[in-house]
Amino acid sequence: MVLHGCAPGARVRLTHVTVPAGERLRLAELGFIRGAELRVLGRGATGGLFVGLGDARIALDTATAHDLHVSHA
Template sequence: MPSLNDSRPGTTVRISGIDPGHRGGSRRRLLEFGFVPGAEVTVIARGATGGLLVGLGATRVALDSRTADRLRWAR
């Protein structure tokens, strides 16, 4: 399954889940932000160091590349 890190700016994907090996507070934080299965996320921009700026509803969230790699989406 591809990760959010595989998406290009301008792409909208539907989150299918968070990598099962990713546990703890940061996983819970992603869920609290709304990165839940079925949520639509739009990649707005990619930073120079690989991080992503994404849109989740009316919210904009900056993710580092490691975190974006843990968010999975289905075609």
């Protein structure tokens, strides 16, 4: 399933990322790597997501949230 389909409050584990290589590198620098545990904190007004990753809170746009594939943690 993709991260965008997860409801606020969900805890999921990142399985793979399908964004272009340059974006993938930036996401990896932020901690979005295979096996990372994410918490969906909420949805933005335009459809993006707020996620928790470790101690960080990160906003993702809709397209990026569709390109992050996850499984239940």
